[in-house]
Amino acid sequence: VAxxxxxxxxxxxVGVTAATxxxxxxxxxxxxxxxxxxxxxxxxxxxYVPSSAGRALxxxxxxxxxxxxxxxxxxVFGHLYFMHVLTGMSSVANARDAQVIVSTNADTVSGGAxxxxxxxxxxxxxxxxxxxxxxxxHVRALVESGLPAVxxxxxxxxxxxxxxxxxxxxxSADITAHLLAVHGRRRLLxxxxxxxxQTGIDRRAGFLAAAERAGAASADVVEGDLAEPSGARAIAxxxxxxxxxxxxxxFANDDMAVGGLRALRTAGVDVPGRVSVVGFDDFxxxxxxxPPITTxxxxxxxxxxxxxxxxxxxxxGRSVHGRTRxxxxxxxxxxxxxx
Amino acid sequence: VAxxxxxxxxxxxVGVTAATxxxxxxxxxxxxxxxxxxxxxxxxxxxYVPSSAGRALxxxxxxxxxxxxxxxxxxVFGHLYFMHVLTGMSSVANARDAQVIVSTNADTVSGGAxxxxxxxxxxxxxxxxxxxxxxxxHVRALVESGLPAVxxxxxxxxxxxxxxxxxxxxxSADITAHLLAVHGRRRLLxxxxxxxxQTGIDRRAGFLAAAERAGAASADVVEGDLAEPSGARAIAxxxxxxxxxxxxxxFANDDMAVGGLRALRTAGVDVPGRVSVVGFDDFxxxxxxxPPITTxxxxxxxxxxxxxxxxxxxxxGRSVHGRTRxxxxxxxxxxxxxx
DNA sequence: CTGAAAGCGCTTACAG
DNA sequence: CTGAAAGCGCTTACAG
Numbered sequence: 001v002a003x004x005x006x007x008x009x010x011x012x013x014v015g016v017t018a019a020t021x022x023x024x025x026x027x028x029x030x031x032x033x034x035x036x037x038x039x040x041x042x043x044x045x046x047x048y049v050p051s052s053a054g055r056a057l058x059x060x061x062x063x064x065x066x067x068x069x070x071x072x073x074x075x076v077f078g079h080l081y082f083m084h085v086l087t088g089m090s091s092v093a094n095a096r097d098a099q100v101i102v103s104t105n106a107d108t109v110s111g112g113a114x115x116x117x118x119x120x121x122x123x124x125x126x127x128x129x130x131x132x133x134x135x136x137x138h139v140r141a142l143v144e145s146g147l148p149a150v151x152x153x154x155x156x157x158x159x160x161x162x163x164x165x166x167x168x169x170x171x172s173a174d175i176t177a178h179l180l181a182v183h184g185r186r187r188l189l190x191x192x193x194x195x196x197x198q199t200g201i202d203r204r205a206g207f208l209a210a211a212e213r214a215g216a217a218s219a220d221v222v223e224g225d226l227a228e229p230s231g232a233r234a235i236a237x238x239x240x241x242x243x244x245x246x247x248x249x250x251f252a253n254d255d256m257a258v259g260g261l262r263a264l265r266t267a268g269v270d271v272p273g274r275v276s277v278v279g280f281d282d283f284x285x286x287x288x289x290x291p292p293i294t295t296x297x298x299x300x301x302x303x304x305x306x307x308x309x310x311x312x313x314x315x316x317g318r319s320v321h322g323r324t325r326x327x328x329x330x331x332x333x334x335x336x337x338x339x
Numbered sequence: 340v341a342x343x344x345x346x347x348x349x350x351x352x353v354g355v356t357a358a359t360x361x362x363x364x365x366x367x368x369x370x371x372x373x374x375x376x377x378x379x380x381x382x383x384x385x386x387y388v389p390s391s392a393g394r395a396l397x398x399x400x401x402x403x404x405x406x407x408x409x410x411x412x413x414x415v416f417g418h419l420y421f422m423h424v425l426t427g428m429s430s431v432a433n434a435r436d437a438q439v440i441v442s443t444n445a446d447t448v449s450g451g452a453x454x455x456x457x458x459x460x461x462x463x464x465x466x467x468x469x470x471x472x473x474x475x476x477h478v479r480a481l482v483e484s485g486l487p488a489v490x491x492x493x494x495x496x497x498x499x500x501x502x503x504x505x506x507x508x509x510x511s512a513d514i515t516a517h518l519l520a521v522h523g524r525r526r527l528l529x530x531x532x533x534x535x536x537q538t539g540i541d542r543r544a545g546f547l548a549a550a551e552r553a554g555a556a557s558a559d560v561v562e563g564d565l566a567e568p569s570g571a572r573a574i575a576x577x578x579x580x581x582x583x584x585x586x587x588x589x590f591a592n593d594d595m596a597v598g599g600l601r602a603l604r605t606a607g608v609d610v611p612g613r614v615s616v617v618g619f620d621d622f623x624x625x626x627x628x629x630p631p632i633t634t635x636x637x638x639x640x641x642x643x644x645x646x647x648x649x650x651x652x653x654x655x656g657r658s659v660h661g662r663t664r665x666x667x668x669x670x671x672x673x674x675x676x677x678x
Numbered sequence: 679c680t681g682a683a684a685g686c687g688c689t690t691a692c693a694g
Numbered sequence: 695c696t697g698a699a700a701g702c703g704c705t706t707a708c709a710g
Binding site: 006007008018019022023026050051053054055056057058059 | 686687688689690
Binding site: 345346347357358361362365389390392393394395396397398 | 704705706
């Protein structure tokens with residue numbers, strides 16, 4: 001026998017029509033109990049698996065959702081974040097018997113971004129978008145198109161977008177306040193993320209607000225790119241000007257904090273003795289370095305799971321409220337001076 | 340207008356039949372140059388995107404490949420390994436305009452594993468399987484089914500399988516020999532991976548072979564599970580029996596090495612002064628801890644890319660030779676005592 | 679060389 | 695209540 005088992009094969013075996021098989025397998029009430037079990041048995045025996053193409057073509061449903069990662073940001077964000085997102089998304093998709101498609105190519109050719117291809121072709125019923133830059137025209141077009149889409153992260157410039165994120169401003173302010181209030185730090189440096197991303201903007205804003213509220217002696221900002229070397233570079237640049245002028249550094253993520261930490265220690269600056277260091281994310285790195293880094297635990301897996309739930313609601317045609325904010329946790333370790 | 344733009348819409352615009360549009364867009368020679376450009380323009384103007392379901396149903400090709408991850412996603416996704424695999428796989432798939440599907444649920448219900456569902460349903464044209472256990476009956480059935488599949492890793496028990504891997508035995512022997520020959524270590528401990536996986540078996544075999552060749556004073560083996568805590572546990576168990584009896588520990592991966600390293604340092608054992616430590620993988624962790632861990636760099640991204648190439652060859656009906664072995668690199672850092 | 683039909687596998691609206 | 699047809703969007707084999 002060649003080719004996969006089709007509904008017709010099952011129908012022939014039982015002596016009914018393909019339509020009956022379809023309804024029997026769907027549990028449709030109009031098929032008699034006897035026929036239903038006969039069909040199920042025949043399907044099992046033959047190893048029948050429904051054709052996803054046939055089903056999708058007819059029902060206009062792919063039973064798949066896609067994760068879109070704009071190419072520009074694929075570099076910017078650490079790999080571990082992505083895995084957490086994929087895990088959260090997969091668990092929800094699995095529960096709905098939906099496939100997960102990963103679209104990593106930005107593909108700006110012919111004005112259509114990756115999401116357009118995957119959605120308009122019907123390969124996916126909806127998309128999760130992560131790490132989108134502020135003002136990305138493709139993302140704006142997607143949101144305005146009304147196609148099912150949920151953004152992970154905050155997009156205040158897109159009032160109609162369905163978003164799932166955290167309060168980056170508050171979280172960044174909290175961890176900054178920890179340095180100021182608990183450890184008595186006064187001269188702070190912030191190594192920010194890219195400022196064309198909302199997380200970069202918000203974490204910087206939180207840092208500045210906390211510093212101002214506490215009357216910090218200084219609160220400077222240097223822009224990084226979230227990759228480890230950029231944290232080291234930010235510190236190295238300060239060290240070139242003479243003795244390190246700060247007693248606390250707030251990095252916008254853990255990768256940069258790891259790089260900065262190493263640069264400080266290499267230069268003989270005692271962390272946390274003389275300088276407190278904190279990061280952001282807690283996707284795995286912060287816990288294993290020496291000293292372990294105090295950071296904000298971002299619930300990436302949960303964010304993605306919630307985003308996927310919202311996405312399925314959208315796909316099912318239910319109306320979904322705009323913004324969900326998940327709580328974060330301050331994870332105190334030793335790099336700030338605690339314990 | 341409701342619903343997506345279809346081939347018929349494009350045909351109507353140009354004043355031809357849908358069949359002509361299909362052939363024009365496919366670049367079929369029989370369509371005149373004039374018609375072809377007219378069709379292309381109309382398609383662009385209308386924003387036509389081919390229906391993946393329609394195309395798949397007709398051409399019996401999904402233009403998608405799937406990554407199958409047999410174990411529970413939570414543990415497996417903690418590993419950066421999968422990020423590398425996804426990256427390598429995606430780059431090849433993108434070049435062929437194919438989607439990437441991630442199947443994480445083991446789904447042994449009704450005798451059909453995840454790969455069967457995704458392949459038999461036609462949702463994917465072929466699958467990449469990673470981290471399969473030795474003797475996994477689903478994997479064996481997959482290989483024997485003749486469906487397009489490539490395994491990442493070595494499967495000597497499946498002679499017909501198409502595999503892409505590294506020489507774990509040789510690599511493990513090399514790094515073990517480094518401890519023996521360069522650092523003069525004599526009493527070695529190996530913390531292995533699970534021994535129902537070929538990498539666990541092979542890395543242990545390499546360790547034992549190197550130890551025997553060099554006439555090591557001892558070469559003991561403890562089985563771990565590749566997760567960080569199990570490395571710490573393996574060391575802790577040794578320490579409970581009294582002073583640490585080994586002067587070199589070969590961990591089967593970096594995660595366990597990080598855990599073991601911390602356990603040794605917490606107990607006041609000098610690494611690398613008194614004990615040399617090495618890992619395996621180099622997916623990101625080994626470089627950032629203190630001291631940085633000497634390890635074997637596994638080219639996971641390249642393995643996945645090569646595996647995806649092989650997979651597309653299989654899908655295209657070309658015959659593919661069984662086994663590909665990629666070279667690895669010994670990455671010397673400080674945990675062994677170098678530098 | 680070109681037009682139009684057949685059919686991939688499925689589900690549902692329709693006729694009996 | 696049940697059988698059989700129609701049609702989702704596409705591509706290719708066939709007739710003209």
